[in-house]
Amino acid sequence: MDEREIRILVVEDEAAHVALLRRAFERHPGRTRLDVASSLRAARQHIAEAPPDLVLADLRLPDGRGLELLLAGGGAAAWPLILMTGYGDEQVAVAALKAGALDYVVKSAESLAAMPRLAARVLREWGHLQQRRRAEAALRASEERLRRVMEDLPLLIDAFDEQNRPIFWNRECERVTGYTAEEMIGNQDGLNLLYPDPDERARRVAQWRHVGGYRDGEWIITCKDGGRRAIAWSSITVDLPGSGASTWHAGLDVTERRRAAAERAHLVAAIEHANDIIFITDPGGSIRYVNPAFARLTGYGREELIGTGPDFFPWQPPAGLPIPELIGRLAAGESWQGRCSGRARNGAFTVECSAAPVRGEDGHVTNIVLVARDVTRVDALEARLRQAEKLEAIGTLAGGIAHDFNNILYAIVGFTELVMDDVPADSRAMANLEQVCEAGRRATELVRRILTFSRGSEQAKRALALQPLVAEVLALLRGSLPPAVEIRQRIDPDCGPVWGDAGRLHQVIMNLCTNAFQAMPGGAGRMEVILAETTVDAALAEQAPDLSPGPHALLVITDDGLGMDTATRERIFEPYFTTKDPGAGTGLGLATVHGAVRDHGGAILVESEPGRGSRFAVYLPLHSQPAAAVDPAREEV
Amino acid sequence: MARILVVEDDPQVRRMLRFTLMRAGHDVTEAADGAEGLRRCAEAAPDLVITDIIMPEVEGLETVKRLHDERPELPVIAISGGGQVAPQGYLDLARKLGAREAFTKPVDRDALLDAVRRLLTEARA
Numbered sequence: 139m140d141e142r143e144i145r146i147l148v149v150e151d152e153a154a155h156v157a158l159l160r161r162a163f164e165r166h167p168g169r170t171r172l173d174v175a176s177s178l179r180a181a182r183q184h185i186a187e188a189p190p191d192l193v194l195a196d197l198r199l200p201d202g203r204g205l206e207l208l209l210a211g212g213g214a215a216a217w218p219l220i221l222m223t224g225y226g227d228e229q230v231a232v233a234a235l236k237a238g239a240l241d242y243v244v245k246s247a248e249s250l251a252a253m254p255r256l257a258a259r260v261l262r263e264w265g266h267l268q269q270r271r272r273a274e275a276a277l278r279a280s281e282e283r284l285r286r287v288m289e290d291l292p293l294l295i296d297a298f299d300e301q302n303r304p305i306f307w308n309r310e311c312e313r314v315t316g317y318t319a320e321e322m323i324g325n326q327d328g329l330n331l332l333y334p335d336p337d338e339r340a341r342r343v344a345q346w347r348h349v350g351g352y353r354d355g356e357w358i359i360t361c362k363d364g365g366r367r368a369i370a371w372s373s374i375t376v377d378l379p380g381s382g383a384s385t386w387h388a389g390l391d392v393t394e395r396r397r398a399a400a401e402r403a404h405l406v407a408a409i410e411h412a413n414d415i416i417f418i419t420d421p422g423g424s425i426r427y428v429n430p431a432f433a434r435l436t437g438y439g440r441e442e443l444i445g446t447g448p449d450f451f452p453w454q455p456p457a458g459l460p461i462p463e464l465i466g467r468l469a470a471g472e473s474w475q476g477r478c479s480g481r482a483r484n485g486a487f488t489v490e491c492s493a494a495p496v497r498g499e500d501g502h503v504t505n506i507v508l509v510a511r512d513v514t515r516v517d518a519l520e521a522r523l524r525q526a527e528k529l530e531a532i533g534t535l536a537g538g539i540a541h542d543f544n545n546i547l548y549a550i551v552g553f554t555e556l557v558m559d560d561v562p563a564d565s566r567a568m569a570n571l572e573q574v575c576e577a578g579r580r581a582t583e584l585v586r587r588i589l590t591f592s593r594g595s596e597q598a599k600r601a602l603a604l605q606p607l608v609a610e611v612l613a614l615l616r617g618s619l620p621p622a623v624e625i626r627q628r629i630d631p632d633c634g635p636v637w638g639d640a641g642r643l644h645q646v647i648m649n650l651c652t653n654a655f656q657a658m659p660g661g662a663g664r665m666e667v668i669l670a671e672t673t674v675d676a677a678l679a680e681q682a683p684d685l686s687p688g689p690h691a692l693l694v695i696t697d698d699g700l701g702m703d704t705a706t707r708e709r710i711f712e713p714y715f716t717t718k719d720p721g722a723g724t725g726l727g728l729a730t731v732h733g734a735v736r737d738h739g740g741a742i743l744v745e746s747e748p749g750r751g752s753r754f755a756v757y758l759p760l761h762s763q764p765a766a767a768v769d770p771a772r773e774e775v
Numbered sequence: 776m777a778r779i780l781v782v783e784d785d786p787q788v789r790r791m792l793r794f795t796l797m798r799a800g801h802d803v804t805e806a807a808d809g810a811e812g813l814r815r816c817a818e819a820a821p822d823l824v825i826t827d828i829i830m831p832e833v834e835g836l837e838t839v840k841r842l843h844d845e846r847p848e849l850p851v852i853a854i855s856g857g858g859q860v861a862p863q864g865y866l867d868l869a870r871k872l873g874a875r876e877a878f879t880k881p882v883d884r885d886a887l888l889d890a891v892r893r894l895l896t897e898a899r900a
Contacts, residue, residue, distance in 0.1 A: 541829060544856030545785040548881035552791035555884050559798065582881055 143169040146257065147190035149181040149207065150174065150222070151200055158250040159194065166254035178202045185217075192257055192264075193219045196245075197227055197234075205230075208238045218264035220256065240264060294369060294389035296322075300382050302343060304328040314369075314391050316362030332359045346375055346385040356392065367393040415489060415510040418496075421503050423447050423465035435512050437483030468495050468506045477513070487514045519683065521708070540585045547585065551578035587730055599738075601761045602638040604691055605629055608669055611647040619655055622662035633671040634760040636691050642734040643758075649727040650695040650754050657699030657752060668694040674757060682757070684741040690757045698751040707746050731756075777822035777895050778802045782812030782838060783854075784830040788880070792825065799888050809838035816842060821849070823894055825887075828855035828869060836868060843873025850894035852887070856880040 146163070150156050156174050163170045173190065175181035178201045181193070185207070193215075195204030204222070208215055221234040221242040231242045240260045243249045288295050289308045294315075297306035303326055307319040315332065322328045333339035338358075345353050353373045358366050369389040377383040409416050409429050418427040425443050433440055459476075468474060473494040480487055489510035498504040554574045561567040608629055616625065636643075647667075654665045672692040679685045702710070711732040735742045739759045746752035779801045783789040786807070793803045804819045806812035808830050816824065824842055828835035835853065842851055853869035853876070866877035876890045 541856040544880040545788050548856070549785070549787035549791050551881045552788070552795060552884065556791065556794050556798070578881065 143171050144192065144257075144261070145171050145173065145188065145190045146192045146194060147181060147184055148172055148174045149176075149178070149193060149195040149199065149204055151176040151196065155196070155222070155245060155250060158247060159253055162251045163254050163257075168254075168258075170254070176200070178204070178206060181207055190217055192261055193217055194253065194257070195219055195221055197221055197223045197230055205234055205237050205239065218260050218267075220253075220260055222250075240267075294391065295387065296389075297384050297386045298329065298346070299384050301326070302329045302346075305384060306386070310391075314361065314367060315359065331362075333357075334360055345373065367391055368396045369393075413512075415508075415512065417443075417508050419465070419506045419508070421465075421469040421495075421506065423462070423469075423506070426505065431512075435482070435484065435487055435489070435514075437485075464493075465506065468493055469503050471495050471497075471503055478510070487512060488517045489513060515681070519680070543581075543585050547578055547581050551575055551582075554578065599637050599639050601635045602640055602643065603635045604633060604638075604643070604669055604693065604758075605631060607640060607644055608647060608667060608693070611644060611651060612667060614648070615651050615655070620661050622660075623655055623658065624664040626664065626666040628666070628668045628670070630670045633669050633691050634689070634762055636738065636758040637761045638738050638758065639734075643738070646731045646734050646756065647693065647695075649731045650756070653727060653754075654695055654697035654699065654752070657697050657701070659700055664698045666694070666696045668692070668696075670694075671760070672757070682741040682743060684736055684739070685757055686739075686759070689760045689762065690740070691760055693756040693758070694753060695756075696751065696753045701748045701750045701752055702744075702746040703748050707744055710744065711742075776800050776802075777891075778804065778819060779891070780804045780806060780812065780815055780819060780821035780824045782806045782809060782815075782824065782826035782830070782835070784808055784827060788827075795884060795888075796825075796891070799891070801891070809834060812838050813841055816845075816849075822898065823850045823852070823891060825852045825854060825891075826874075828853055828866070836872060839869050839874050840872045847873070848898065850875045850898050852890055852894070853877040854880055854882055854887075 148156055148159055150159075156172075160172055163172055173184060173188075175184050176199075178199050181195070184190070185193070193207060195207055197204050204219075208219055215238065218240040219238070221231070221239045222245050223230055223234075223242060224245055227244070234242050240263060241256060243253065243256065288306070291308065292310055293308075294311045295306065295308045296304055296311050299305050303324055304322040305324070307317070307322040311322070312318050317328075317331060322331075325331075329339060329343070333342055342357055345355065351374070354371065355373075356368055356370045358368055360366055368391075370392045371387050371389040373385055373387045375383055375385040412429060413431055415432040415435055416427075416429045417425060417432055419425050425446055428440055428443050430440075432438075432443075464474060473492075475492045476490075478489050478491050480489075490513050491508055491510040493506060493508040495503040496505040496507055551574075554571050558568060558571045558575075561571065608627070612625060612627060619625070651665065651667065655661070655663075657663075658665075670692050672690055674685050674687050674690050676687055679687045710728045712729060732742060735756055735758070740757045743755045743757070744752065745755075779796050781789055781792045781796070781803055783792060783805075784807055789805050789807070793805060796803045804815050804821060806815045809826070812824070812826060815821075826835055826838050826842075828839075830838070835855070839851055839853055842849055851869075851874045853866055853874040855866050855869075855877070856879075866874075866879065869877050875894050878887060878890075
């Protein structure tokens with residue numbers, strides 16, 4: 139037996155019975171202390187002061203019945219009670235046991251003498267009972283905890299039985315779907331509410347049928363308000379003995395995340411497909427992202443650029459603003475807009491930029507975003523337009539000057555001829571006057587060419603095959619150029635005719651070929667003349683505003699001579715612009731070519747680099763092409 | 776020998792033409808613009824007119840047209856120094872408006888005198 143003293147409270151108003159009990163416990167081994175209370179009141183006081191291990195209570199006491207002690211404890215007394223009754227009270231015993239007494243005895247000398255054994259047994263039983271109660275309480279507490287956790291977790295947790303009826307529905311399920319547990323638990327239609335589409339529902343349920351293992355998947359559920367939400371579910375089916383198979387789900391509402399991802403995907407797609415250049419750097423200017431438009435413009439792959447600085451390729455913000463300083467200003471929170479030019483793998487480019495810092499949640503600059511529009515072609519077009527306008531203006535001016543000039547020349551030549559009538563034919567004066575007339579003729583020729591340039595010539599256009607024209611020029615050139623000049627030709631015999639003035643086009647070819655020869659250092663080199671039919675597409679037409687899309691004759695004259703720098707190339711068609719020594723050329727050759735080509739509805743494109751020769755490409759609309767080349771108003775004149 | 780009216784706004788050219796035509800034996804009346812040219816034509820009843828195409832007042836082309844309207848039989852020679860703004864197609868137009876001959880300045884002296892002789896002969900025939 140355990141060494142602890144067993145405290146027994148005897149609630150008995152009959153001293154004789156108390157004495158019997160004392161005697162019995164004294165004889166019994168084990169340390170036992172008997173306290174006696176002779177009334178309910180005394181017993182209650184005693185219990186309150188020192189809770190006993192066991193109470194032996196008489197049924198009939200002066201101030202009530204012994205069982206009332208149990209009632210005071212709310213049916214869950216902290217101690218066992220054995221009820222002692224007199225004869226004739228047996229019927230009370232059943233009520234006593236129901237009330238929570240562990241046993242009862244009918245008082246007699248024998249039964250009271252045997253009380254210690256009974257007490258020991260009851261105490262053992264009570265010990266077991268208490269143990270079981272504690273275990274049950276612990277289990278209840280554990281279950282409650284589990285239930286609370288499942289109810290309150292920020293996850294949708296639900297469960298369905300074998301008939302697909304909801305058997306568990308936590309608060310997050312209620313919050314997200316709008317359906318309460320009351321509406322759902324046991325509801326045969328619960329599943330239909332969530333998955334109104336029968337096919338979708340069937341697919342969903344098909345996953346539930348096999349036991350064991352987690353199944354993950356994202357499903358769209360329909361909420362009470364008709365809204366649809368994307369839930370990432372993880373499900374498991376468990377087959378518990380007795381309760382049958384049930385399928386449990388833990389779900390995370392990913393609707394917002396999906397929406398954000400979709401938004402982000404749209405944004406990324408937009409940026410990726412934008413024609414504008416977009417790149418993102420860190421505050422130090424190191425490139426973090428470039429879009430494909432950037433790669434297209436510069437010719438650098440994304441992987442080449444990520445991580446490099448913005449000066450990876452040379453480019454130039456406007457004067458006086460070095461890249462590091464620009465980056466510094468952006469990183470400090472300034473925005474910037476401006477035009478930048480640069481040179482990358484794909485050649486020179488000009489972009490219209492707008493750069494701004496991106497701030498993180500804490501307000502610090504986390505990135506710099508630069509958006510730029512490629513204006514290289516716009517720039518080139520503007521330059522060409524300016525050039526065309528300039529030529530137009532010069533042509534107009536030349537026309538006006540030519541008129542007055544012809545009058546002056548006429549006066550000079552006419553009066554000179556009058557003087558010549560008066561001087562002896564073989565005199566020095568006559569010889570000198572003839573020089574005046576000769577100078578007059580040269581001046582006349584010059585004016586004629588100015589007028590030709592300014593569209594001043596008589597129109598003599600007809601359907602004209604270019605092949606014989608090219609052949610004639612080449613024959614002339616062969617006879618006059620040094621043998622060190624190699625002339626190659628590729629003439630397409632099938633190239634169609636143009637609507638043209640043979641004389642002027644002859645001059646175009648001649649001038650271009652002569653120029654090609656004159657560009658050859660030391661009078662030696664290679665010249666190539668190509669005639670082919672080609673189609674001017676929209677892109678080319680955009681590049682050369684004088685051209686309309688359609689079939690054209692393409693005449694290309696290439697030399698491997700000195701070439702030109704950009705500044706020269708931009709001015710070669712201006713009248714009186716010449717790179718030749720003073721007196722060596724009029725500076726009208728290419729201006730005349732330009733005027734003639736333009737007058738034929740064509741255009742001339744030049745490619746050249748210093749030391750790498752030049753390529754003049756003349757586009758003339760084919761005659762089969764209606765109208766474009768022919769201005770009927772002018773033809774009428 | 777004929778009466779020739781020279782309509783020309785450039786005084787030097789006008790003077791030079793007068794001398795040239797006088798040496799060829801013609802009587803020359805001068806006019807400095809188209810309006811004067813039309814007046815002189817009415818007064819002097821010339822056998823032939825040489826007119827510049829771009830002139831102030833009544834423009835040269837109109838002079839040609841009016842002369843032709845008034846005296847279709849009168850031979851007119853148009854001369855032009857080339858367009859001021861528009862192309863030189865004026866001479867073609869002058870032909871269409873009634874000028875028998877058209878020359879670009881500076882005009883070859885022999886060509887001009889030949890044309891004068893030829894047109895006068897035709898007119899008398």
